[in-house]
Amino acid sequence: MKERELIQCLSSMAVGAKEEALLCGIGDDCAVVRSGEGRVLLYSMDTLQEGVHFDLSWHPLKQLGRKSVTVNVSDIAAMGGRPKYFLFSLGIPPGFADARALQLSEGVVEACALYDCQLIGGDTVASPAGLSLTLTVIGEAREGQVVYRHGAQLGDIVYVSGPLGLSAAGLALFQAGEGDLAGFSRLYRAHCDPLAQVALGQRLAKSGLVNAMMDLSDGLATDLAHLCARSGLGARIFRHALPLDDECEQAAALLGRESLEWMISGGEDYALLLTAPKDAKQQLLALGEQAGQTLYPLGEMVQGAGVELVDAEGYARSVSYRGFDHFS
């Protein structure tokens, strides 16, 4: 059973009466629950597991602590909310020294301060193998401003709010043993210590210009395919529109890889993926700048289903759910 399939299965089995206050359950970045006075609460839960999501041989613990908060806060940002509280369950493997647990904790506490949210509970347990960090983040938003995955409209422009593939490139450097990260500080930071775009998410939500939004955690090809499926549309994105990054290109050259693969399939970008009507373009670009981010228009929402990547010659191929192995 693939990741998330079991949760979907659980969801379909849960046939109990749906609470009226539950505006959105499983299937978006957060669950959305009405809380009165025009406000909603947002809930997201994510686990980071050693050996699956991180490797302690290169991931500093403090940065890992920060990242565990960031990946959850990014889900709140993607709905246009602000984080308020979180709960933290830590699985500690045998022989994991107290000093290391404290370094990790310092990172968690720093991220709390950074995102202005507060640890209100949790659990620590012995883990038979591998460090495990599960967080539940609780956020808040105005009901009328929440942006879902399912709202994309035909003809909408598709944007990402930052460069793509940097985290994947950083990971590839680590995996190749390229420990000397001089000249690759952006890739290093993107992989080990990303930031959630909370301020931008809130501005976008407040603007009322955005029809659909989610965060980029599983790679553009997969995440955009989810957004398409939820919106009942397809998307066409253009290779020439994908934002190139110097460090990413240099890493690709160094490793004999193609940066395009990282940009399309690489996960953990933690930028925002959004769609908005064509006539909102200038306003949106300005709004991105005000929040210190660049919005890159990549293509548009079209009739059909799935994600197509169009190359310089106009040739389109399906990349839905990263359904390819190599680019020619």
Added chain:
Amino acid sequence: MKERELIQCLSSMAVGAKEEALLCGIGDDCAVVRSGEGRVLLYSMDTLQEGVHFDLSWHPLKQLGRKSVTVNVSDIAAMGGRPKYFLFSLGIPPGFADARALQLSEGVVEACALYDCQLIGGDTVASPAGLSLTLTVIGEAREGQVVYRHGAQLGDIVYVSGPLGLSAAGLALFQAGEGDLAGFSRLYRAHCDPLAQVALGQRLAKSGLVNAMMDLSDGLATDLAHLCARSGLGARIFRHALPLDDECEQAAALLGRESLEWMISGGEDYALLLTAPKDAKQQLLALGEQAGQTLYPLGEMVQGAGVELVDAEGYARSVSYRGFDHFS
């Protein structure tokens, strides 16, 4: 670092401005957050880890799924709330068959229906070793009715809302390889498939008679010591007042163990532990009966600190945090 110490450490490091709406953070069964109109939201997170909290060689998966919800809902019950939503992160070890994941899920869904709460999100991840279940449960209560651990008053009677040590006795039978559970159905159920006392918790909270309450998860000696510490008092409980259970006594005889140890130190009772003024006794006992539970008065809150167990001869010994190895 012992369980919960790291969370306490995190808590002390988190020096950011405390949200006004946060009525209670780390340190009680749930975090309590004001939500408007005189209501509060309750949050609790607990992890069950294979090899630490359960053993799949005797724990049926469906019952384990139910129990994972129950142990979290029990925290909501202990504050006097009702569960509404939960999030579920499942760590699946290598070779764990889909059919088994589905059995587990069926148990989770059954517990949802039982407690009238709804799965609204979560995560599934690969676990390098051992099944891991982390749940966050979200509950609701009236602000004025929430019962905390810290409210016990001098002279209060200490009650438990059910027999003690049954789960520990059931575990001991399994561990001893006593697979034939004929005659031990209560112990079996107490260990594999406990129930959270939500209806009782709500009645107790609504009554306004209870000064302090928590759920029994780590054993009476440890949990009552926590309640004492939070209330700035001690407790004296009487050996003759501890509720004996036939099956528990039979299991003790069979295994050459002492049921008293299970009653004092055994964990996972998932009954409620509470204190209330002496003059509320008749009302409370009646209220327990109405909710289908028996309240057992065990002793009283006294000046000082820690928990003392008084035997038939009037001799008192400290049992705080299960600080003993054997009873004479």
